[in-house]
Amino acid sequence: MASIQVRLQVSLDELLNGVAQLDNRQLNHFIDQALMLRARRLAPNLSKDETRLLHKINRGLSPAAQRRYAELTAKRRAETLTVKEQRELLALIDRIERTDAKRAQAVIKLAQLRHTSVAALVDDLGIRPPAHGEKTFHRAGTSGNFPACSRMP
Numbered sequence: 001m002a003s004i005q006v007r008l009q010v011s012l013d014e015l016l017n018g019v020a021q022l023d024n025r026q027l028n029h030f031i032d033q034a035l036m037l038r039a040r041r042l043a044p045n046l047s048k049d050e051t052r053l054l055h056k057i058n059r060g061l062s063p064a065a066q067r068r069y070a071e072l073t074a075k076r077r078a079e080t081l082t083v084k085e086q087r088e089l090l091a092l093i094d095r096i097e098r099t100d101a102k103r104a105q106a107v108i109k110l111a112q113l114r115h116t117s118v119a120a121l122v123d124d125l126g127i128r129p130p131a132h133g134e135k136t137f138h139r140a141g142t143s144g145n146f147p148a149c150s151r152m153p
Contacts, residue, residue, distance in 0.1 A: 024064055032059075050113060056106035057127060061099070065092065100129075 010018075015027045022030060033056045039051055046054070061069065072089040081097065111121040121127070 024062055030061055035059075047113075050110060053106045053113070055108040057103055057110065059099070059103070061096065065095075068092065069096070 008140065018032060019027065032055070036055060039046060039054045039058075060066075069089075069092050070082065072085055072092065075085060076089060107118055107121065107127065111118045114121060115126075
């Protein structure tokens, strides 16, 4: 497909309104591209490995999955969760845990690439847990936030 360059001035609110119209697949692609752009701006001399690892670190659940997780968690707390919904919640938790494990592995690999500790990397880059809807706490003796729950929210 041919493309042309158009110079256009759009306010941030107009841009966000346009982004809000994207379907979930397009929104995820847009977010991925925006995160890559941010990574390039913050550290324009990143290697491909560092860029790939930062991309993995910044990846989280889709907005739809986050909403569903919050809905199911609220129903569980209200003790109105059906058996089917409980299975769905457990599957979502498993997905979150797998994603978080991959994210942790990427943080470790990036720290190794940069010859620094994980704690120093987390502090330097301001890495925070992905937003899954759960509360977080600060574990004594460490320098990061950790999910307040493991299997059940």
